[in-house]
Amino acid sequence: MASxxxxxxxxxxxxxxxxxxEQMKESMKEKAEAAKQKTMETAEAAKQKTMETAEAAKQKTRGAAETTNDKTKQTAGAARGKAEETKETSGGILQQAGEKVRNAAxxxxxxxxxxxxxxxxDEDEHNYPATVTRKD
Known part of the structure; x- marks a missing residue:
């Protein structure tokens, strides 16, 4: 009966x-499924974080561009004003120089x-009053 x-x-x-x-096989399946789920969650979290970071960078860039645009407009306005002022000043100087040249000529x-x-x-008397002698 030993047999x-x-x-x-x-x-x-x-x-x-x-x-x-079978228990080990089932345990391995569960662990693999848990690892897969964790990987998917981590990937989704990374994707979300990347999207948030990209949006923040986009907004920061947009803000910097707007600031730069505003600064450029201010600088252009100031330059335009300075150019107008310089034009007026140089116009006055040129006018004075022109009058001096015309008077000298x-x-x-x-x-x-x-x-x-x-x-x-009449011209002699007007321009050279001391040297003109009239014979009337």
Whole structure:
């Protein structure tokens, strides 16, 4: 009967081993599924964080661009005002210089006319009052 008892024990051991194997197999499936789920959750969290960071960077860039645009407009306005002021100032200076040149040229013309006797008596009296003697 030893053979029957040994066979029984062997069958029982085989059954336990099979059961233990099934339990381990099921445990591994559960662990794999849990790891897969955790990986998916981590990936989703990383994706969400990346999207939030990208949106924050986008908003920061937009804000910086608006600030730069405003600063550029202010600088351009100030430059435009300064250019207008400089134009007015230089226009006045050029006008004064033009008048001086015109007056100097007129004075030179009058002097040449007077020297060559081409000036009218009224012009001589007006331009050179001390040197003109009238014969009336």
């Amino acid at each position: 029957h008892e040994q066979s029984y024990k062997a069958g029982r051991a085989e059954g336990r081993a099979h059961e233990k194997g 007129q004075g030179a013309t009058d002097a040449v006319k007077h020297t060559f006797g081409m000036a009218d008596a």
